[in-house]
Amino acid sequence: MAHHKSAKKRIKQDAAKRLQNRYYKKSTRTMIKKLRELEDGSAAKELLPKVISMIDKLAKKNTWHKNKAANLKSKLTRHVNAIG
Numbered sequence: 001m002a003h004h005k006s007a008k009k010r011i012k013q014d015a016a017k018r019l020q021n022r023y024y025k026k027s028t029r030t031m032i033k034k035l036r037e038l039e040d041g042s043a044a045k046e047l048l049p050k051v052i053s054m055i056d057k058l059a060k061k062n063t064w065h066k067n068k069a070a071n072l073k074s075k076l077t078r079h080v081n082a083i084g
Contacts, residue, residue, distance in 0.1 A: 021063050028054040035076060041084025048080050 002008045031051045038044040052073050059069035 021061075024054075024058060025063060028058060032072065032076065036079060039083060041080070044080045045084055048076060051076060 002011055028051070031047070031054060035044060035047050035051050038047065055064070055069045055072055058064040059066045
């Protein structure tokens with residue numbers, strides 16, 4: 001257990017950040033799932049920029065690796081182009 005004031009503060013900050021990361025990662029995964037389930041091309045093209053923006057934000061904060069983000073964006077774009 002932490003004995004220093006700064007270590008206790010760091011533990012609290014890490015717990016708060018972990019909750020935020022879990023929330024953003026889960027909401028992004030849900031949006032990706034919704035995008036993959038869409039069969040209407042126009043709706044998918046409308047949703048794609050929002051999902052890409054969410055993925056970019058996670059990559060920017062190093063929550064997801066930049067290559068994972070790039071792979072996801074590429075696959076989603078190909079999916080949307082195939083149905084629309």
